[in-house]
Amino acid sequence: MSKILQTKILIVDDYKTMLRIISNLLHQLGFEDIHEATDGGMALEMMGRMDFGLILSDWNMEPMSGLELLKKVRAHDKFKHIPFIMITAESKTENVVAAKQAGVNNYIVKPFNAVTLKAKLSSVFGEF
């Protein structure tokens, strides 16, 4: 199995259905090591225990938004190099700008398709 497909991925979304959908799409792309968190606090706790190679996060979550999670990840010595892709319904210019300035690697707008997901993952890992 390609090394890329062995990446340990963390998906963060407060909608469990969306976690399930993204997980299934990642499985279809060949990824197997997929973990889920329903909020930013849980995500950070899991990151403290496991070494993730990618974070896919929603934005619109409470109490910690995806943007806040991104900022905490980028501020943390252990996590700051982990690729972080935002998958969100937030599509205004100021959202994209804020995420980019906070250090996001890429930005997917919901609803999205599998082709887009693969393209954004490829932008982080290279073609697979």
Added chain:
Amino acid sequence: MKNQDDFLEVQDNGADKTLARIVEHLMDEMKDLKEFIQVARQEIQAVQGDVAGTASVQEELEAVIQASADATNAILDAVELMQTTIDTLPQSYRNAFQQPTTKIFEACTFQDITGQRIQKVMRVLGGVEGKVEKILEVFSKNVGGAERGNFGKCNATHDSIPVVVTNDTDLMNGPQLEKPSQDHIDDLFSKV
């Protein structure tokens, strides 16, 4: 009128009365708006068979979100079951099923968007209702026959006017009606 002061007094009284009429008209419009919101609530409750009107609009809309989530999860259960069978088939058969199952997963993302849109509508409606109540409260305290000198001061102080604070929360606007394409987002992203 004997002199300029008399003229000014007439003009002044006229302006006060005009202003009073305008304010009274505004109050009537606000009361109509409040009643409209209440009637709309009752109609929504009636559609859902909530004859007693005990369920709030918020509860009704949350029920819609939950129902669509349940339906989506049922679809995912079925597709995941299919997927386990598909994974046992020869590659050529697996390839034939890959695209349709992917399409089903993609289509299921509607539920997240639907839920966010409904929550956005609920927030807006709640905000409108709150504003109408506040305006009615302010007007009813301050307008009681706007006689000369009795129009009085507006009790809405700066403290009661919400201050817009720009922070991360202000960026949470939810799905847009006219959603920009992924290509537009990619273009914007590359320029930042």
